[in-house]
Amino acid sequence: MKNGKKKNQKPGGRMSMADVGKELWKNKFLYCMAIPGIVWVCLFSYVPLYGILIAFKKYSASAGIWGSPWIGLENFKFLFNYKGIGRVFFNTIFLNILFIVFGTSMSVLLAILFSEIKNKKFKKVSQSVAIFPNFISWTVISMILTTIIGSSGMINSILAKMGHEPLAIYSNPTPWPFILVLLKIWQGAGYGSIVYVATITGFDTGIYEAARVDGASKFQQITRITLPMLKPTIILLTLMSIGNIFKGDFGMIYALVGDSAKLYPTVDVVDTFTYRALRQLNDLGMSTATSFFQSIVGCLMVLVSNAIVRKVEPDSAIF
Amino acid sequence: MMGKKKTGGIRQSKQDRILSYIMNGIVILFCLYCLFPFLYVLGSSFETENNILRYGYTFIPRKFTLAAYKAVLLGGGVLKAYGVTIFTAAVGTVLSMVVTITLAYPLAQKKLKFRNQITFFVYFTMLFNGGLVPTYLLISKYLGMKNNIWVLVLPVMFNPWNMFLMRNFFSGIPGELAESAYMDGANEFQILLRIVLPVSVPGIATISLFYVLMYWNQWFNSMLYIEDRNLMTLQYYIMDLMRSAEAMKQLAMSTGVSVSNLPEETLKLATTIVTIGPVVFIYPFVQKYFTQGLTVGAIKG
Numbered sequence: 001m002k003n004g005k006k007k008n009q010k011p012g013g014r015m016s017m018a019d020v021g022k023e024l025w026k027n028k029f030l031y032c033m034a035i036p037g038i039v040w041v042c043l044f045s046y047v048p049l050y051g052i053l054i055a056f057k058k059y060s061a062s063a064g065i066w067g068s069p070w071i072g073l074e075n076f077k078f079l080f081n082y083k084g085i086g087r088v089f090f091n092t093i094f095l096n097i098l099f100i101v102f103g104t105s106m107s108v109l110l111a112i113l114f115s116e117i118k119n120k121k122f123k124k125v126s127q128s129v130a131i132f133p134n135f136i137s138w139t140v141i142s143m144i145l146t147t148i149i150g151s152s153g154m155i156n157s158i159l160a161k162m163g164h165e166p167l168a169i170y171s172n173p174t175p176w177p178f179i180l181v182l183l184k185i186w187q188g189a190g191y192g193s194i195v196y197v198a199t200i201t202g203f204d205t206g207i208y209e210a211a212r213v214d215g216a217s218k219f220q221q222i223t224r225i226t227l228p229m230l231k232p233t234i235i236l237l238t239l240m241s242i243g244n245i246f247k248g249d250f251g252m253i254y255a256l257v258g259d260s261a262k263l264y265p266t267v268d269v270v271d272t273f274t275y276r277a278l279r280q281l282n283d284l285g286m287s288t289a290t291s292f293f294q295s296i297v298g299c300l301m302v303l304v305s306n307a308i309v310r311k312v313e314p315d316s317a318i319f
Numbered sequence: 320m321m322g323k324k325k326t327g328g329i330r331q332s333k334q335d336r337i338l339s340y341i342m343n344g345i346v347i348l349f350c351l352y353c354l355f356p357f358l359y360v361l362g363s364s365f366e367t368e369n370n371i372l373r374y375g376y377t378f379i380p381r382k383f384t385l386a387a388y389k390a391v392l393l394g395g396g397v398l399k400a401y402g403v404t405i406f407t408a409a410v411g412t413v414l415s416m417v418v419t420i421t422l423a424y425p426l427a428q429k430k431l432k433f434r435n436q437i438t439f440f441v442y443f444t445m446l447f448n449g450g451l452v453p454t455y456l457l458i459s460k461y462l463g464m465k466n467n468i469w470v471l472v473l474p475v476m477f478n479p480w481n482m483f484l485m486r487n488f489f490s491g492i493p494g495e496l497a498e499s500a501y502m503d504g505a506n507e508f509q510i511l512l513r514i515v516l517p518v519s520v521p522g523i524a525t526i527s528l529f530y531v532l533m534y535w536n537q538w539f540n541s542m543l544y545i546e547d548r549n550l551m552t553l554q555y556y557i558m559d560l561m562r563s564a565e566a567m568k569q570l571a572m573s574t575g576v577s578v579s580n581l582p583e584e585t586l587k588l589a590t591t592i593v594t595i596g597p598v599v600f601i602y603p604f605v606q607k608y609f610t611q612g613l614t615v616g617a618i619k620g
Contacts, residue, residue, distance in 0.1 A: 044477070048448065113345055135532055140594055143587060291449070
């Protein structure tokens, strides 16, 4: 993994076959142990890579993947000319930026608040409560959401009591980015705070003691000590999520919105589009082209963000 | 506020105390934000269907009834979905843990020469994958796993991220323990079983929890590959229930005839509560390990 290791691995360059055999025999138990995992990865992660060919073919089920005729970049041309595709790419990135900005801020805020709680019981209970929504599936959240913003939900019954017209939130795309952010915070902020709480716990308490002796108020301690010391972790985790910025949260968005086309303008993301291309348009070529394009962009994003991480925090770089 | 008097030698200033109150207040508000949707659904699920239709949902039922829960249990669909989900969660988690541990442990051994190559082999799949269509074709067409309960287990059984977390746990275990057993002639399988696993309980608990929840909350594969209503997972059952209720409502609105007399609204809510239930129960047991386990793995990762 780490760069330094490769160099002193073998002075003479590549290993000979005999060396490979010797190594495999010497650690035969360890290599045997790894077989099930490796087989799984081959079957379910590497074999599908072959199917990427569909992106460059006019796929027909009867001819199979190899037998279908090549059509070059037609699928990609069709994809990029597809009406509303720009919107899909924009939504994916825009929603992810919202999630990163608001999710991270809320997680950091919660972490600071949790770590300032003196009462052990209160600390434990509040943390448990805040983390809990992370364990609820988006389908259940979707069901719960209808009781709040649905046609006869909480918001509309309050509006009705005040004599207002009900809101048709499920057919109005405008508020949805906001709703998705609120839900993301509800579901993930507490969970996201765990890492920051752990980081704060690891800080040297001597610094705070010294600050207190110097007369620093609690607020000053937070803004002048805790936040600056959290900065590397925040930057690191943010960069890691930037690597995933072109990946839409299918589980969330499809469960909440489903196939209601009225909301597409603000919530349709690459992953829901890919799914629709497969299930509704039945255009396997375009669907594959979309995920291939997404994979390439995603890969580049990860490499770029990792390169930045290596500059900022060499120890935290993934490779 | 929480009954704290003087703690340290240095007195808290008034300003600090106010800040403290504000901060605790925000935490309480956030917790209420996290809880109120559950309480809202819970309260409404005990309400009568008529009251819901007339007055809307509620935190405290005006007239307490278990009708919806009875309907859920008598309907049978939920119980079947429960069975499927429990099966996948139980069998799946065991298989997942076996595959994850047996790959993570070798990759944590520094003496293994090819561990960097294998690590990259696995890591690459996190960067780049075939996408939806190739996976769909592989599973439905070439493996013929449509409408087969194993489609809910095998394709999702292994998660590289969990494996790397597990590997980080194993790397953190002092090597001397295994070394002495190795000297005594134990092989790697025995060392893993008798020495490494017993000291890795927090890690195992955390990763198992991740897998259990993944299986418990899964619906995507159920939606893609399962048409047989007897093999639906619980989460997909809920989704289906919601979508078909929506469709019925549309139909009722367009034709002006109510389609069924079933307590639809409360039925949905009761099903939701029944689905969340088990998670609420296992959560406190694993939470202790969970925070501890997750942070160890995440920071080193």
